[in-house]
Amino acid sequence: MSANPSKNIKQFFFSKRWWILTTVLLVFFTLWTSEFQQANTTSVLVSTLRHSTPLVLGAMCGLLCERSGVINIGIEGQMLMSAWGGFMVASTSGSLLLGVFAGIGIGMMMGAVLAGISVGLRGDQIIAGTVINIAALGITSFFFSLGRTLPSGKAQVIKLGPLADIPVAGRVLFSNKPITFLTLLMIPTLWFLLFRTKWGLRTRAVGEHPSAAETVGISVIGMRYLNVIMGGGIAGLAGAYLSLEAVGSFERVMTNGKGFVALAVMIFGRWNPVGAWGAALLFGYASAIQTQFQFRDWLTDDPQFIGIIPFVVTIVVLAGFVGRARPPASIGQPYSRE
Amino acid sequence: MMNNFRLFLIPVLAVALAIATGAVIIALSGSSPVDAYKALIDGSLSDSKSIGRTLEKATPLVMGGLAVAFAFKAGLFNIGGQGQLVFGALIAGAVGYGITGLPWIIHTPLALLAGAVAGAMWGAIPGILKASRGAHEVITTIMLNFVALNMTDWLASKVWREEGVIVRTPHIESSAEIPRWGELPAGFFLAVVVAFLCWYLLRSTTFGFEIKSVGLNPNAASYAGISVKKIVIMTMAISGLLAALGGAIETQGVVGRYEPGFNAGLGFEGITIALLARTHPLAVIPAAVLIGAMEAGGSMMQFKADVSPEITDIIQALILIFVATPILVRWFLSQKETNELSVSTTWGSS
Secondary structure, three states: OOOOOHHHHHHHHHHHHHHHHHHHHHHHHHHHHOOOOOOHHHHHHHHHHHHHHHHHHHHHHHHHHOOOOOOOOOOOHHHHHHHHHHHHHHHHOOOHHHHHHHHHHHHHHHHHHHHHHHOOOOHHHHHHHHHHHHHHHHHHHHHOOOOOOOOOOOOOOOOOOHHHOOOOHHHHHHHOOOOOOHHHHHHHHHHHHHHOOOOHHHHHHHHHHHHHHHHHOOOOHHHHHHHHHHHHHHHHHHHHHHHHHHHOOOOOOOOOOOOHHHHHHHHOOOOOHHHHHHHHHHHHHHHHHHHHHHOOOOOOOHHHHHOOOOHHHHHHHHHHOOOOOOOOOOOOOOOOOO | HHHHHHHHHHHHHHHHHHHHHHHHHHOOOOOOOOHHHHHHHHHHHOHHHHHHHHHHHHHHHHHHHHHHHHHHHOOOOOOOOHHHHHHHHHHHHHHHHOOOOOOOHHHHHHHHHHOOOOOOOOHHHHHHHHHOOOOOOOHHHEEEEEHHHHHHHHHHHHHHOOOOOOOOOOOOOOOEEEEEEEEHHHHHHHHHHHHHHHHHHHHHHHHHHHHHHHOOOHHHHHHHHHHHHHHHHHHHHHHHHHHHHHHHHHHHHHOOOOOOOOOOOOOHHHHHHHHHOOOOOOOOOHHHHHHHHHHHOOOOOOOHHOOOOOOOHHHHHHHHHHHHHHHHHHHHHHHHHHOOOOOOOOOOOO
């Protein structure tokens, strides 16, 4: 730490220059495309946050697993199963809260399956994740039934008193649905847990150098089970968000690749919850931009070109950043005590 | 000898277990599993017509399974079969209707080749991204699937669209059609020939040896003078070519044109088949026929036994679980003998 505070601030801004530049450019682009109208700008920002919520949740699931050394390519399947399970429970019982808990529970069960195959039985982690994705697709399609609805309707917006009346920021940040608020709280919480607590230190140790961690008495297998199951719960929350908060029903293959985009978000955010949030907002913006194009009447005859934007952004980000971002060292390797 | 027998036993047991579990699910959903499976066999294997349908369904599955199995040999996991297949199907359809006046002996292979080359180019993209930038192919191929679906959708609705309300390309010329021999689709035999070619390439050529070396240990392969980057790109291109050829055969032999929503879900079935075949190119053929029979008989099962045909998706998922989880393998083989698949070694490394 340097003693000179102004130098520190300069360094901070210099190290974050790309983030700052991107943000400024995006703000400008948003204002321009929404024709400098407050209502348009607000709706784009609201839509960005809405699209980013399942992505940052998925990314937090991924980074919990990967920080402890387990690749989770099955986030997509975990989300899909939870979206379906949460919806079924909520539509049968009539309680959204019960549905959300069911979604989290199913996500944790799917996490346990992944952990069982890849940690317990030391199977290949990517194949294990793919199995989860395919199984989720088959199971949810088979038990999918048309015409089911939520008796209570989807989750409603909660306004945080006078804060919600602030122009633009009030609508975007302080007037949201419950899982969105929960997500906004979880981001700093997970960051704190990972980087400032004993559990976080152990998790990272297990991911970087498992045999060293084992030597000082940390149970590598136990930590990996715990984190992968907890991660599954977070992916489950993302699934519940999709069916109970965003859409209000279950549709076949409703995750639509979000679980994989979340992995790119995780890498772009460098396995850090706060970084992942920034990345998720960027990706959310790539999805929200579709409305922007409609405002300006661009490409409305060729919607397919708008539809590929989030996926192309994912590829570009992966190709551009993966080489420079360093994953936890022991990732992908099954651990066995010799 | 004993080992070979045991290796053969694992997939058979996985299938048996999956079918048994499927029976329990059918019973739980209130239908008779015996009736359901009888109808399934009725619709897929009972006469020459249903066998023809089974082989027809199995054709793109052989190619999709080969695409995944081939990439596995180099330690690569190609989940992009779906995108590569639709590109191959669309381009073959475009060449099939756009070029007229050619004799079939030129037109049919030309359309197949055009589709295959399009798929090879599309498949090479994740290979290049992996070799040059270290982007893992599992994510890039899935993202490219979504891109491919949108792009083919656009091409079919804007560029090569048939006059009329339905979004699809015009029907191909008869000179580009792959014939049927009685009830048997010739395309299936083409797929079998390709499977043998893959087997030969991997078993008896230098290129095949290089692919397997990279798959077993990229560092050692690199030390031995093999260009790992070149092999990664070439393997992904060939894998894409195989999947796309499956799409081209489907267009020219079955559907006759390209329509959006073409053969959805095939990319995943290719994974099931490749793992069921334990990535052996020749074993892909029976594995694909098995899955093809399930698909051919699915509608009969719904008609006769009132069981949703998605049960076959569940059975496939169960097969995959039993094949891919090492539980079964551990039961039958001791630790040392297992030669398990691994594709996690290159995650995130550049």
